[in-house]
Structures are given as C-alpha cells and as structure tokens.
Amino acid sequence: xxxxxxxxxxxxxxxxxxxxxxxxxxxxxxxxxxxxxxxxxxxxxxxxxxxxxxxxxxxxxxxxxxxxxxxxxxxxxxxxxxxxxxxxxxxxxxxxxxxxxxxxxxxxxxxxxxxxxxxxxxxxxxxxxxxxxxxxxxxxxxxxxxxxxxxxxxxxxxxxxxxxxxxxxxxxxxxxxxxxxxxxxxxxxxxxxxxxxxxxxxxxxxxxxxxxxxxxxxxxxxxxxxxxxxxxxxxxxxxxxxxxxxxxxxxxxxxxxxxxxxxxxxxxxxxxxxxxxxxxxxxxxxxxxxxxxxxxxxxxxxxxxxxxxxxxxxxxxxxxxxxxxxxxxxxxxxxxxxxxxxxxxxxxxxxxxxxxxxxxxxxxxxxxxxxxxxxxxxxxxxxxxxxxxxxxxxxxxxxxxxxxxxxxxx
RNA sequence: GGAGAGGUUCCCGAGCGGUCAAAGGGGGCAGACUGUAAAUCUGUUGACGAUGUCUUCGAAGGUCCGAAUCCUUCUCUCUCCA
Numbered sequence: 202x203x204x205x206x207x208x209x210x211x212x213x214x215x216x217x218x219x220x221x222x223x224x225x226x227x228x229x230x231x232x233x234x235x236x237x238x239x240x241x242x243x244x245x246x247x248x249x250x251x252x253x254x255x256x257x258x259x260x261x262x263x264x265x266x267x268x269x270x271x272x273x274x275x276x277x278x279x280x281x282x283x284x285x286x287x288x289x290x291x292x293x294x295x296x297x298x299x300x301x302x303x304x305x306x307x308x309x310x311x312x313x314x315x316x317x318x319x320x321x322x323x324x325x326x327x328x329x330x331x332x333x334x335x336x337x338x339x340x341x342x343x344x345x346x347x348x349x350x351x352x353x354x355x356x357x358x359x360x361x362x363x364x365x366x367x368x369x370x371x372x373x374x375x376x377x378x379x380x381x382x383x384x385x386x387x388x389x390x391x392x393x394x395x396x397x398x399x400x401x402x403x404x405x406x407x408x409x410x411x412x413x414x415x416x417x418x419x420x421x422x423x424x425x426x427x428x429x430x431x432x433x434x435x436x437x438x439x440x441x442x443x444x445x446x447x448x449x450x451x452x453x454x455x456x457x458x459x460x461x462x463x464x465x466x467x468x469x470x471x472x473x474x475x476x477x478x479x480x481x482x483x484x485x486x487x488x489x490x491x492x493x494x495x496x497x498x499x500x501x502x503x504x505x506x507x508x509x510x511x512x513x514x515x516x517x518x519x520x521x522x523x524x525x526x527x528x529x530x531x532x533x534x535x536x537x538x539x540x541x542x543x544x545x546x547x548x549x550x551x552x553x554x555x556x557x558x559x560x561x562x563x564x565x566x567x568x569x570x571x572x573x574x575x576x577x578x579x580x581x582x583x584x585x586x587x588x589x590x591x592x593x594x595x596x597x598x599x600x601x602x603x604x605x606x607x608x609x610x611x
Numbered sequence: 612g613g614a615g616a617g618g619u620u621c622c623c624g625a626g627c628g629g630u631c632a633a634a635g636g637g638g639g640c641a642g643a644c645u646g647u648a649a650a651u652c653u654g655u656u657g658a659c660g661a662u663g664u665c666u667u668c669g670a671a672g673g674u675c676c677g678a679a680u681c682c683u684u685c686u687c688u689c690u691c692c693a
Contacts, residue, residue, distance in 0.1 A: 431649080458647080465648050494646060525647055561658060562640075569654070571641045601640075603647055 203228040205263035209423070211480060212473040214256050216399045219409060219422040227393060227421070228265065232322050235260060235394035236268035236386050238329070238379070240276040241299035242291060245447035246306050248459075248475070252425050253396050254310045255474060257324075260396075261311060266322035268392055269307050271300045274333030275379060281372040282359035282400045300328065306446045309508050325390075329382050345381055348414045349407070357403040376407050383408030387417055394421045428474060431466035446508055453509040454535055457517035458603065460501035468496045476503035524597075524605040531595065531607055538609040544587035547572065547579055554608060556600040566600055573599045 202210070203225040209215050218224060227233055237253040239246065257267045276296045291299075304326050307313075313324045354360060354376060360368065383405075386392035395405045405422035412420050444459050445451040463471060472483045478499075486496040498518070506514040522529025537554045545553075548563050551572065557563035566572050567582045574586055575597055588610055590596055596608040 462647060465646095468648095492646090493648075497646095497648080521647080557640095559658065561661095562656085564661095565655065566641060569641045601642095 205260050205265060208259050208263075209256055212259070213470060214252070214425045214474065216424045216426045217402060217422075218424075219406065220419070223419065224394065224421040224423070228263075232264045232266055233394055234266040234268060234386075234390050234392040235396060236270050236327075236383075236392050237396045238270035238272050238275070238382065239303060240272040240280060241296050241303050242276050242279070244299055244302055245445040245450050246303055247443040247445045249428070249443070251306075251310060251446070252428055252474060253398060254307055256396055256423075256425060257311050258477065261317075261322050261324055262320065264320055264322045266390075267311055267324040268386060268390060269304070269311060269313075269324065269326045270382060270386070271304060271326060271328045273297060273300050273328040273330030275329055275375065275382070276300070278371050278375055278378065280359075280375045280379075280404070281363045281368055282357075282375075282404065302447065306508075309446075309510075327386070327390075329378075329385075332385050333378060333381070341377075341381070344415075345377060345384075345411065348411055349377055349380075354407075359400065359403060376404050379404045380408035380411040383420065384412050384415055384417070387412050387420060392420075393418070394423060396423045396425070399424045399427050428471075431464040448509060448513070452535065453505060453513040454517050454520055454533075456509065457501045457505045457514065457521065460504050461497050461521065462603075463497065463500070465493050468493065468500055472496075472500050472503070476500065476507065478503055524599075531597065534597075534605055534607040536607040536609055538611055540611040541586065541588045541591075544585040546582075547574065547584040547586055548582050550586050550608070551598060551600060554598055554606040556598060556604055556606055563600070571601050 202221070206221075206225050206228055235257075237257055239250060254269070257269070261267050273296055276291070276299070277293065307326075311324050312318065312321055313326060317323050354373070357376070360373070363372070383392070383395055395401075395408060397405060402422070402424050405424065409420045409422055412418075444456065446456075448456075460471070460475075469483050469487050472478050472486065473480070485491065486499070502514050502518055505517055509517075516533040519529045520531075520533035520535070523531040523534055539553055541550075547567060548560050551557055551563045551567075552560050557566065563572070564582045567579060567584075570578060570580050572579055574584075575590060575592065576599075586596065591608075591610045594610050596610065598606045598608060600606075
C-alpha cells in the first residue's frame with residue numbers, strides 16, 4: 202500500500218475508503234491534491250473537528266497537496282448530516298469572521314507556508330464562498346441538479362433521521378453544494394480526494410458521483426473514525442463544554458488538563474491521532490510497565506504543543522506541577538488578581554476567583570468538604586480569608602480535586 | 612385547511628388545586644477509595660442579603676384565600692387526514 206496512506210491506516214484514522222487500491226496507486230504515481238472542508242458555524246474549532254486535519258498533516262508530509270476548504274458558502278446553509286435539529290443561520294459577517302479564526306487554528310496543524318518545508322506538499326486555503334455565493338440558480342439546476350436523484354438522497358442516513366424531525370429545503374440542498382465543491386476543486390486544482398469524518402461519507406460519495414457524471418475521472422473519498430472515548434462518549438466534550446482550540450475560550454491550561462485526564466485506555470489511541478509522535482515511540486507507551494501517568498503527561502504536552510505552541514505547553518506543565526505536586530512555578534497557574542480588603546468571606550472569594558457558577562454552589566462545595574485555602578481544608582462557609590493568609594502575596598484556592606486558582610493579593 | 616396529542620427545572624420524564632423549588636432516572640458537582648484514571652459507594656444538584664426571601668413548570672390574562680395543576684386567548688411542536 203502507498204506509504205502515506207498506510208500511515209493513516211496504521212495510526213487508526215481510517216474508517217472507510219471508496220477504493221483503497223486505486224487510491225493507493227494514484228498516490229504512488231505522484232503528489233495528489235486532496236481536500237477537507239469545515240463549516241465556520243462557530244467561532245472556534247474543537248478537538249472533534251481537527252481529526253481530518255491531523256490526517257491532512259500526515260499526507261502533506263509525504264508531498265501530497267492539501268486544500269483546506271473553509272465553507273464560507275456552505276456555512277450559510279448548514280449540513281443536516283447526523284444533526285437532529287435545524288442549524289441556526291448565522292449572519293454572513295459572522296461566518297466570515299469565524300472563517301478567519303478557523304484558518305488561523307488550522308495553521309497549527311497543517312503547514313500553509315508559501316514555500317513549504319522540503320518534501321511537504323504545498324497547502325492552500327480555499328473558500329467555497331468564492332464560487333457558491335454568486336451561483337446562478339437556474340444554471341446550477343441545469344448543470345448539477347439534474348444529476349441528483351431525490352429518491353437516492355432520501356435514503357441517506359443523515360437525511361432519514363431528519364425526515365422524522367423536519368428538514369428544510371435549503372439544508373436538503375447541502376449535499377448538492379458539497380458535491381459541487383468537490384467538482385469545482387477538481388476543475389480548479391485537479392483535486393482527486395476528499396477526506397472527512399465518517400458522517401461525511403454520503404456527501405463525499407455524492408461528490409464523486411457528480412464528478413464522474415460531469416465527465417471527470419474516478420475520484421476518491423476517505424473517511425475517518427469518529428473518535429470515541431473509552432467510556433463510549435464522543436471525544437472532545439468536557440464538563441466545561443466542547444474543548445475548543447481558541448485559547449480565549451478554552452485556556453491552554455485547561456486544554457492540557459483535558460488530555461492529562463483522558464482514560465487509561467485512550468492514551469495511545471489519542472497519541473496516534475492527535476500528536477505527531479512516531480509510531481514506534483508510541484508503542485513503547487503500550488508497555489504495561491510504563492507509568493500510565495507519564496504517558497498521559499506526554500500526550501497532554503504533545504497535543505498542547507501542537508495547538509498552543511511550545512511555550513504554552515511548558516507553562517501548562519509547570520502549572521500542573523505547582524498545583525498537583527507542590528513543586529513547579531505557581532505563576533503559571535490560572536491566576537486572578539484581586540484585593541481582599543480587610544478580609545473576605547470564603548464563598549465570596551471563591552466566587553470572585555471564578556471557582557463556581559454561583560455562591561450557592563460554592564457554599565455546597567465548602568460545606569461538603571471540597572474547598573481548601575493554601576492546602577488547608579475549610580468547611581465553614583462563614584470563614585473569612587484575610588490578607589495575612591497570603592504567602593508572598595498569593596493564595597492558592599482549590600475547589601474539588603482539580604480546580605485550582607491562584608489569587609494575587611493586591 | 613380539518614382532527615387529535617402535547618410543551619415541566621441541564622436532558623428524559625412524573626405531577627393534574629394547597630403538604631411542589633416540583634417524584635424517578637440520566638448528566639453534573641462534591642466526598643470516600645485511587646493514580647489528576649476507570650469502576651464502585653455516599654451526599655448534592657434554581658438563586659440570593661439564607662431557619663427567611665425571590666424567580667421557575669411555552670406566553671399573556673383570568674378564577675380562587677391559594678395554580679405547574681382550573682378557564683380564556685396566543686404561540687410553538689408532533690401525529691393522523693386533505
């Protein structure tokens with residue numbers, strides 16, 4: 202099998218391929234241009250979104266040429282696949298704004314330099330708004346619409362689900378638009394492969410069909426497993442909500458902690474998907490004699506480094522040490538600067554530090570024995586923290602086992 | 612357009628005049644056990660100036676000493692028929 206393709210199989214990405222042998226042959230012959238799309242319906246990607254882009258990274262390393270399609274046009278519509286509800290239609294400006302952020306985030310995983318590193322394929326960001334927004338409806342129906350069978354579209358799983366709950370016509374159209382994207386990218390860039398999540402299978406296959414009917418060559422589709430956690434839940438959700446890549450929404454410290462706390466059974470699986478670590482090296486972590494916690498630290502460090510950069514990753518490691526093992530530099534811990542005045546009630550203090558959604562909730566935590574100040578457990582919610590509690594001007598608050606906040610006393 | 616069913620706290624789902632901040636489950640949070648894991652067990656789960664007060668049962672009115680529960684109008688969803 203083609204080397205690049207094999208990497209994706211070996212790392213556990215691949216769910217399905219339209220024609221593995223033919224695709225492998227094509228990739229053997231030379232660099233293949235391939236694409237993956239994302240719809241800019243949110244301000245930031247989350248970890249569930251980036252799986253295909255990690256795959257993109259690997260293919261790029263073998264000289265294949267990635268096209269990252271930002272769905273500035275399709276994002277205005279919404280993909281019904283697998284959704285149970287109609288997507289909100291966002292204003293066009295918001296879509297454009299989101300698209301910009303997403304492009305920035307992708308740069309951490311895929312190299313978009315004008316002159317890529319030796320051996321790498323040149324990557325390009327494209328936006329389907331360029332050809333979708335001013336599409337002529339009648340022409341589109343004549344050229345593209347005639348090739349689509351409604352009967353067939355109704356058999357797609359994503360559509361079937363939505364038929365029960367309601368599906369608007371514009372969403373139903375999504376598949377035509379995505380197929381048209383594939384066709385346009387074939388024409389403009391000689392793009393022959395589309396990669397994406399398993400939920401994209403139907404859309405990808407529809408695009409391949411369209412290209413053939415339009416007189417193009419056989420094109421390919423490669424879908425990736427929906428990454429599940431060992432407990433069967435979808436990857437990328439945490440108590441704090443989706444694990445976003447934008448540091449303003451989900452801090453690098455929390456991001457690191459998310460990976461630090463994955464289930465034992467997921468560690469090497471995630472290393473294969475979400476890091477660039479060598480497969481041989483990952484294998485060493487499968488050895489039961491390896492301390493699983495070291496493996497998790499490594500995983501967390503590697504992923505954080507890719508997404509937030511080396512400096513932030515180091516800070517997260519240092520903060521974790523300070524919080525959990527008492528060494529390391531407390532200055533990298535999540536910090537809040539505030540004045541205690543003559544002294545502050547513990548509940549008010551925790552609330553001011555953002556360690557709970559409401560004072561009532563914090564009261565429960567305190568009363569239940571889940572709160573501590575400078576390592577000392579406090580169970581009385583009337584307790585007053587006065588400035589003399591500070592050591593070197595800082596106080597470490599802890600709520601539960603894993604939530605730390607450093608207070609810098611003004 | 613016609614006929615039914617229904618909108619309850621984060622989710623599912625009971626409640627059908629006072630004892631309802633609302634059963635039960637899920638999820639979340641906290642405690643114990645641990646390894647910043649999983650599983651398990653326990654507690655907790657509207658807010659606040661906290662033995663009280665305020666807001667919540669699709670929306671607005673009304674009846675009543677008293678409403679999530681009854682009446683009216685509106686609204687949204689689902690099912691069946693055309």
